[in-house]
Amino acid sequence: MSYEGYTEYLCDNGHYWKVRSSGKDFEGQGSQQLFCVHCRYPFAFFSVVDQTYGVKEDVPGSFEAPKIEYGWEDIPKQDHWGAKYCEKRPLFLPDVRSRRWEVAMHNLPTPEQRSYQEQRPTLQ
Numbered sequence: 001m002s003y004e005g006y007t008e009y010l011c012d013n014g015h016y017w018k019v020r021s022s023g024k025d026f027e028g029q030g031s032q033q034l035f036c037v038h039c040r041y042p043f044a045f046f047s048v049v050d051q052t053y054g055v056k057e058d059v060p061g062s063f064e065a066p067k068i069e070y071g072w073e074d075i076p077k078q079d080h081w082g083a084k085y086c087e088k089r090p091l092f093l094p095d096v097r098s099r100r101w102e103v104a105m106h107n108l109p110t111p112e113q114r115s116y117q118e119q120r121p122t123l124q
Contacts, residue, residue: 002052003021003050003052004050004051004052005020005021005048005049005050005051005052006018006019006020006021006049006051007019007021007046007047007048007049008046008047008049008064008065009034009036009043009045009046009104010043010044010045010046010067010092010093010094010101011036011038011039011041011042011043011044012041012044013036013038013039013041013091014070014071014091014092014093015036015037015038015039015089015091015092016067016090016092017036017037017038017043019034038089042104043104044103044104045094045101045102045103045104046101046102046104047064047065047094047100047101047102048061049061049062049063049064049065050062060098060100061100065094065095065098065100065101066094066095066097066098066100067092067093067094067095068092068093068094068095069090069091069092070091070092070093071090071091072088072089072090072091073088073089073091074086074087074088074089075087075088075089
């Protein structure tokens with residue numbers, strides 16, 4: 001039977017994102033190269049949700065990890081008619097009492113430092 005599931009991510013700024021994965025090898029080392037799609041910071045917490053055998057109430061790893069909504073940010077948008085509006089994006093903290101969230105360990109540069117890494121050395 002094949003693996004079915006996804007990984008939940010939380011960045012330091014409170015942005016929440018899910019990434020569907022088709023194999024367990026995606027988590028761990030592969031997730032260390034992921035950045036938040038909203039603010040481009042590395043993810044601080046992650047939780048693996050395994051739904052291979054479906055969602056079961058007595059198996060905590062088969063549904064979303066608990067999180068606490070502590071606020072939101074307004075994202076300015078524009079529709080196809082040119083009317084401007086704001087989209088509400090909730091911000092979350094991991095509920096550490098559930099012991100489902102793991103701390104992401106990586107040595108990725110922050111966005112301010114990343115510009116130096118993008119410069120390639122010139123070969124002479």
